Amino acid sequence: MTSSSSISAVASVAAAVHEQDMDAVLRRRAAATPDEVAMRFLRNGEDDVVDLTYRQLDQRAARLARQLRQQLAPGARVLLVLEPGLNYVTALFAIFKSGATAVPSFPPVGSRAVGRFAGICHDCQAQLVIAEGSLRTSVDRLNAALSAAGNAPGWLFIDSDYFEAQDGQPVPEIAYDKARQAGDFPALLQYTSGSTGNPKGVMLSAANLISNSRVLDIRMGTAQKHVGFTWLPPYHDMGLMGALLLSVYSGFMLVMMTPAHFVQRPLRWLKGLSTYQVTSSVGPNFALDLCVDTITEEEIDGLDLSNLKLLFCGAEPVRQGTLDRFAEKFGRAGFSSTAYVPCYGLAEATLFISGKADREALPHRLFLDQQSLANGLIRPARLDAAATAIISCGTVATDHVMAIVDPETLEALPPGVVGEIWFKGASVAQGYLNQVQASDDVFHAFIAGDPTDGPYLRTGDLGFMMDDELYITGRIKDVIIFAGRNLYPQDIEAVAQACHPAIRTNGVAAFAITRDDKEHLVVVAEILRSAKLNAEDLENVEDAIAAAITLSHGVAPHTVHLAPVSTIPLTTSGKVRRSACRDAFEAGALALAKPRPAPAAANDSTILLPQE
Template identity: 45%
Template sequence: MEHFTIPLPEILHRRAREQGDRLAFRFLADGTPEGAVDWTYGDLARNAAVVAAELAGPRAEGNPRPEGTRVLLAVDPGLHYVASLFGILAAGATAVPSFPPAGRRAAERFLAIVADSAPDTVIASAWQAAEAAELARRLPADRRPRRWIFVDDAFFADAAAGPGELPALSTDPALLQYTSGSTGDPKGIVLTHDNLISNCEVLQRNMGPDPARIGLSWLPPYHDMGLMGTIMLAVHGGWPLVMMSPVHFVQRPVRWLRAVSEYGVTISVAPNFAFDMCVDGVSDDELDGLDLGSLRQLYCGAEPVLKATLDRFRDRFARHGYRESALIPCYGMAEATLFVSGKPDGTMMRTLRLDKAALERGTVQDAPAGAGAVANVVSCGAVAHGHEALIVDARTRRPLPDGTVGEIWVRGPNVAAGYFGRPVPTAETFSASPAGADGGGAPADGGPVADADYLRTGDTGFLRDGELYVTGRLKDVIVIAGRNLYPQDIETSALAAHGELRRAAAFPVRPSGGAESLVVVAELRRAGRRDAAELAAIREAVIAAVTAGHAVRPSGVHLGPPGTVPTTTSGKVRRGAARIAYERGTLKRLAPARSGPDDRAAPAAADEPVGTVSR
């Protein structure tokens, strides 16, 4: 593997020395330009140096040197977060990003990460000081952080008089990036400085040069896409990044679009669901004067990229300057630092119209003109330079030819070192070898990849004409009557069946003594009481749409209020959690309308029973 010798703290140090007065970050504190706060590279370096110095602490207090220690970072999105991150890295410590413990679920995840990573220090926003003692009390004694540091404007007030030099130590690992799935058992992915720089290099290559680049991100900085895909990338590339809190985007999605227009943003990034939110959650009145013409690169990833969603976004915003050529579908994961593949700059997005029945058998066949059963699969572009993607039969581990669906395996310098403190899962996931092969295959864009084990992504897909197409998660594939059904396709059909639905999860169940069958859980856009007839009509519409589109009739449809479908902290549907809650009968249910003695019929209309389910 090529060794990258200039870590991110050193890059920031150089930018502060040579371009100290240039804008680095602009944070929209309330989601609008009126609340904007600007930091130059000099400002960021000085504030990061304050954090690094605080981590080192007076030697007389017996503080250990920060190099090699773990520091959990639970600061709110914004400039204080960025300064704390670079301060940790500059001190030579390992940063452990975490969602701030605001609310029950977030607190549970925070505690799970602390218990797993055992950090020496926690850096948090000042408002969390009142909660620290109670959070520490809920941890085992040997897992309680030795020290808490609380940051706010006052903490950084003396930054100008603080350390003049930003230290630039670079001990590994640089980062423990926790996966966004399970709350109770999160896994920390060990990322080195080489991983972080490699990810920046391949993304920069995919983006191409642009001396006038201006970025924008509302993504949570605790997740790989928001952290490695925006904050670190902007410092590495030397272009300004406009930031806002994800809360402000969710409250009013138009704020994202307005910021693009206000600041002439040229590059931004969002998951698939954000495009739907913009179409459904932005009124025509809010679009007056909107100009998206500056946007020349819009990355879409982090969850399945759906053509129907992208088409809706194009149709709604083309009149406001949005160009479909700007869209860059991409694929990545935290185990590969972030970026695995993406549409190269200057090319058009590819979509295949495939024969659905053939795809269910694992074969890629173009659908003939006029065919009814069609799957529209979006290309996630070319594999990152210097990396290789291999499609493998997950059961036999044999490499598969182009045009055949299998598990996606990846290798190259972006691939992480493994899971923190978990040798068995690390060996299973990061040390895969194809059966009957010596690791063969050629990397993308030429140039050999040194012999190395493959990362098993757990995702399914295929290669065609040098591009990667992702079809789903291996563990989520629904196998019924020998057919491979992809849950995101079923969920898309279910949501299109009725305008009242906003999120869905499809998964298989196996009644005692019966064959595997399909269940769909969907949540309505609005809370409130519904009468039995209305719920029955929605349920029948879902059944009809799924049956017509996929030739399988759901044996159960559960309708619930907003929040019924479990999601990760980054908004991805947790289908396994939905299945468990369905089997246990713990999914949220809609309250019946108070319209008379037939109220009791509402639950039956909302949820068709499927019998006892074996585990």
């Protein structure tokens, strides 16, 4: 059973961009509105502001593109590891202009990041790395890591004033020859975050980037001139495709700050929304929790969030409790729950697959019978039965098609039945770099019995359709099968998270292990550094987690493992890597939380603590 979006693109026809690649979009913007601010960067996360107009962005990118063209053949892979900011955006568009392939990557700072960087560099056979000038002193160490991985690219170091220093130089003419503009190579390689396995290089064409920007532009609407705000990492799909490229495509100013400035002080994000009268922003679930937990009532008095009309929530499961808490706390600052846009996407679809369609409505949600959901059926919860709240991720992207399919039989399923989410359309990527079999398995699926119904992208995610809207229930690889029931780890993690204040936000992982041919549930929970729990307190936390999960899901955990902060493996975008956590648990490599002296004033095992 397939479903296509009911949203009409008529409202966006007048503003549609017809260029075939993102550089052409930028050139059109630079010609039509040269002095409009394209990007505004908050260098300190607050009041140290620097702007970049469309003309400046186009000209600075052109100068670097000339240099890249002299060094690189069309399609050469250029690893982009600059810190978030205006230089990052400029270098990205320079790569587009040059006809090379951009490969965004996490900056190689720290042993884990260096290992990932070396793996990506080797996998894509990067010919050039564009990096911060501050990494010059680390180049020998990084080259050693790259040599060990079998690759030795060149380096181009970009200092903070690299582009400003060239502003007086002539702007080169660039011949946009067909070989570079529409060659048989990706415009961009987006490496997946690796939440369920090793990262893969998703090959995105210029047409993929345009398609994703178009469907997002339609979803946002063009009735008003938007102002965007992002602190998301630009080397991940949501920050790159859902913020940077979208803003250039749609022609609205994007205010930017670094992820570090947000995490250090979440109030900066909401202050930015208030100061610049932002209409559209992105906030994953954990970010909303962080704002609620750290921003004081007095600080709310200085905020005005009434202009925020679109707050896209994605990248991780969206929880109703989080949305309710955020709206309750910041409602007096003018925030409206109608601004929430729960959405679903993944790198293999460039980004956007579905999202809330009605910009004036509250997100739809269902309260489902937990036992029926465990058996793959969708039934409303009874008053006397355990319920699971699931938020709609809206309707499918315009001109794209979604199907819910039995992952074993490959048969299409009707509305109200849980199956694997399949997706097809112009935003679907070209496949995985260097992985022919995986590409065929994931990107070339057909509905059983109909060889013409495809090819589809197999997302690996589970969900169901109801009234043409998508509801996500989990990932196939993460589902825990217990006594014939499907248990979704994110639901178990949410219960554990809420049962005791000493557990870190986003610091729980649930997974299954096999012992004596039986599946057993393991829950790993990180304890806040500020908790200072003694041995008895830690036992009480274990008991609280076990009791809460048993009560809510009817399954007693085989093991509750309490760990210090930063024990649970995460992707670079902050998602829990359950499979990696399970492997570490099986290997006995997960650290244990150590008892610490309880505060002298604390006589109760339940200690109210601020969340980190």
